[in-house]
Amino acid sequence: MKHAAQIFIATTLALGSSAVFAQSPGMPSGMQHGMGGGMMRGPAGMLTSQDANSPTDMRLVMDLVHNNTKLRRTVTHLPDGIKTVTESDDPKVAQAIQAHVASMSGRLKDGKEFNIFSTTLPVIFDNADKIKSVVEMTDKGAIVNRTSADAKVAAALQAHAAEVSELVQEGPTAFHRGLSARMAMGPDGPRGAMKRTAQTTKPAVSASQSPHTHDHSFSGADQWAKVFDDPKRDAWQKPHEVIQALKLKPDAVVADIGSGTGYFSVRFAHMVPKGRVYGLDTEPDMVKYLAERAKREGLNNITAVQAKPGDSRLPEKADVVILVDVYHHVENRELYFRQLQASLKPGGRLAIIDFTMDSPQGPPKAARIAPEQVKAELQRAGYALSEEHGFLPNQYFLVFRPGRT
Ligand code: HEM
Numbered sequence: 001m002k003h004a005a006q007i008f009i010a011t012t013l014a015l016g017s018s019a020v021f022a023q024s025p026g027m028p029s030g031m032q033h034g035m036g037g038g039m040m041r042g043p044a045g046m047l048t049s050q051d052a053n054s055p056t057d058m059r060l061v062m063d064l065v066h067n068n069t070k071l072r073r074t075v076t077h078l079p080d081g082i083k084t085v086t087e088s089d090d091p092k093v094a095q096a097i098q099a100h101v102a103s104m105s106g107r108l109k110d111g112k113e114f115n116i117f118s119t120t121l122p123v124i125f126d127n128a129d130k131i132k133s134v135v136e137m138t139d140k141g142a143i144v145n146r147t148s149a150d151a152k153v154a155a156a157l158q159a160h161a162a163e164v165s166e167l168v169q170e171g172p173t174a175f176h177r178g179l180s181a182r183m184a185m186g187p188d189g190p191r192g193a194m195k196r197t198a199q200t201t202k203p204a205v206s207a208s209q210s211p212h213t214h215d216h217s218f219s220g221a222d223q224w225a226k227v228f229d230d231p232k233r234d235a236w237q238k239p240h241e242v243i244q245a246l247k248l249k250p251d252a253v254v255a256d257i258g259s260g261t262g263y264f265s266v267r268f269a270h271m272v273p274k275g276r277v278y279g280l281d282t283e284p285d286m287v288k289y290l291a292e293r294a295k296r297e298g299l300n301n302i303t304a305v306q307a308k309p310g311d312s313r314l315p316e317k318a319d320v321v322i323l324v325d326v327y328h329h330v331e332n333r334e335l336y337f338r339q340l341q342a343s344l345k346p347g348g349r350l351a352i353i354d355f356t357m358d359s360p361q362g363p364p365k366a367a368r369i370a371p372e373q374v375k376a377e378l379q380r381a382g383y384a385l386s387e388e389h390g391f392l393p394n395q396y397f398l399v400f401r402p403g404r405t
Pocket of ligand 1 (some may be wrong): 068072083086100104116121144157161
């Protein structure tokens with residue numbers, strides 16, 4: 001390995017200030033969206049704390065995730081930590097590695113946690129003063145040595161290096177998996193999950209609310225769009241086939257519950273030029289994002305609607321109500337869907353698409369709901385199964401109508 005420009009940063013990291021644990025308010029109860037379409041806050045919004053550099057750091061991370069095939073990485077476990085080599089032949093990607101490592105090193109020094117779903121990073125940030133770091137920039141990336149005399153911290157460093165390696169190996173797939181895990185952790189995120197599994201002894205420092213500016217929240221949805229609207233999703237989500245299967249009339253009214261960044265809503269809007277698409281989401285960033293997107297793309301038959309958790313009322317009666325990767329987030333489902341019947345036109349249908357139990361994508365298995373359970377629950381809520389499509393590789397696709405079979 002050639003080291004054209006070698007910069008050695010050897011420092012024992014010290015916590016500049018006590019780590020602020022500025023948790024965003026978390027996901028609302030009731031309807032919360034799964035990874036497929038929205039209704040949860042974007043990756044930036046899911047950060048354990050947000051600050052002025054978060055959007056930049058998030059963009060860098062997303063670039064790395066999306067360029068994972070251009071990354072090379074080796075991890076050596078030292079008795080007290082790790083030595084990692086992360087490089088790329090693409091100069092832009094190499095630069096991104098260096099910028100990320102430099103920024104994260106700075107964050108460790110300043111105690112500014114940057115984390116979405118890792119349960120090892122809180123241990124690392126809480127014990128940053130016990131970590132010795134040597135970061136060496138190479139001409140293609142970075143070599144990072146982090147060690148600690150504290151065995152718990154050394155183990156966290158090794159575990160986090162493994163998390164990074166997973167992201168390098170699997171790219172967006174691993175990132176989606178992490179986001180799903182984050183969803184399952186609930187509003188208090190990795191620290192809450194750690195507390196529950198008693199992996200740490202140190203509680204969150206303070207629960208102050210980060211300033212939530214318009215820009216920050218919008219950039220969260222923007223980053224989210226990269227995940228939800230990733231063209232690779234089309235391969236398994238098959239949006240065109242899904243919409244064809246619903247055989248919509250051009251004047252149909254469609255309600256996309258948990259519309260997120262509009263992955264399905266915009267596609268529906270093209271299929272119902274004389275109709276209307278309501279994209280509902282409980283997450284204000286997503287509502288704002290969809291409204292802007294509809295305007296930008298000239299789709300004036302889309303209405304973005306701020307949904308209230310648990311409130312099943314739609315602005316207008318619909319021909320089709322669809323929930324993509326949302327069903328498993330709906331609380332009090334029987335009541336919710338029973339009430340939803342009042343928002344269906346005569347002959348209206350309810351379509352549920354969600355991850356199968358053995359899908360490689362989707363939330364942790366414990367959070368998934370088998371199609372048999374969906375059928376049983378919706379039968380109790382007064383629906384009858386009318387169609388079952390089997391063409392989606394990772395999801396079931398069920399269509400119901402009010403009434404008994
Ligand atoms: C493909 C994606 C990613 C790559 C290539 C990458 C690369 C790296 C590298 C090389 C390090 C130095 C430590 C080590 O080698 O293990 C590091 C540290 C760090 N990364 Fe990332 N990372 C990625 C994704 C993420 C994500 C998604 C987050 C959080 C949202 C994150 C947050 C951090 C933090 C906080 C550190 C400092 C902790 C430490 O040095 O061990 N990284 N990353």
